[in-house]
Amino acid sequence: MNNTRFLGFRLLGALGALSLVPVSAQIVELRATINAQQETTASASPATGTAVMLYDVATNKFDLTVTIENFANPITNSHIHEGAVGVAGGVVTGLGAEAVYQRSGNTVTATFAGVTHGGSPATLLSGGAYYNVHSATYPGGEVRGQLLPQPVKLVAVLDGAHESTPNTSTAVGAALITFQPDTKKITTRINVYRFTNPLTNSHYHEADPGTAGGVVHGLGGASVYTRTGDSYGAVFADQTYGGDTVKLLAGGAYLNVHSDVYPGGEIRGQVQVSNRTTESRLVNVSNRGWVGTGDQVLITGFVIEGGEPLRVLVTARGQSLAAAGVTGVLADPMVSLHDAQSRQLLTNDKFTETFGAGELPAIGYGPSNLDEAALLVILPPGAYTAITSGVGGTTGIAISEAYEVQP
Incomplete structure (x- = not known):
């Protein structure tokens, strides 16, 4: 039989809180818990809330949803500021006052779509920015929420055709990657198949598709992999990523596996943010x-x-x-x-x-x-x-x- x-x-496709994310988007989610205790200038406001930001690293634009309860005072302004936890910082992106929010009693909500981020992408992705809401009672800020990046899932599909100098190797590979932007901790799971040549090294490099770039994070040669025939597998857990966070999340980094026959790289795959749910x-x-x-x-x-x-x-x-x-x-x-x-x-x-x-x-x-x-x-x-x-x-x-x- x-x-x-x-x-x-x-x-x-990944369905975000605000919109359908296109396949090419490089989306990072940031979340904030909003309250008065985070303000650097004392505030006795009872208001609390949440914010969710979907930041497209490639376009430097974000969507933001905000819900705040027990906010009785009229909103005089709201912004994204740059500053670490417990530190006051300057405004980098203006969002607006009461008119851009929807109010039902003391609950206010807002949806901001396609906003260009006015600050540093690296600072935002490292957890160094916050959402702040101002009122006449608390002009320096009534409630605040630090925008904390969530773990990002990345993927790569590797073959010889994607090398900057394409080759005819029949080897292929695939990787699933988890990256925490604010700590730069990265876990890489990778499998390589039909790799008949001696595996001499593997790395993360920084460069756009089709161009060669320097090594920014080493993984190692054959000795750090488990080998079965012509296949290799490894998990590189909780490493500190040596490259640039923005480039990694914007599609400007790639995985490369080297051999003695192809010392510049036998198979390569550009790292992309996963769009799976x-x-x-x-x-x-x-x-x-x-x-x-x-x-x-x-x-x-x-x-x-x-x-x-x-x-x-x-x-x-x-x-x-x-x-x-x-x-x-x-x-x-x-x-x-x-x-x-x-x-x-x-x-x-x-x-x-x-x-x-x-x-x-x-x-x-x-x-x-x-x-x-x-x-x-x-x-x-x-x-x-x-x-x-x-x-x-x-x-x-x-x-x-x-x-x-x-x-």
């Missing part, structure tokens, strides 16, 4: 059938759509099915992952030896039997097939599954 199913992992979303395909010998394998197909990579868990289970009353199970399954050109990327027959095996318990969807198989990988967009077979010609009933999992 030869069963095939196809799963589409669909990527949705941040809500947790797990998609699954499950395919159960008989695994025999020869071409009697179990085939599960799935497609990663859109322009961003995804992290996927692919499993092949046999013996754990016995607990559900299934008889004649496959004693020792093996899973191999192939791309759209039928080229093998990875194979595994013991899940404890796969990339990221230590994370499987937290994910909660991995195999439970030591002789079952799993692949936890970051994949570029495209079509893939997972082939389940039996180690040493073993046969029986198996189940093949593929999940999208959050980094």
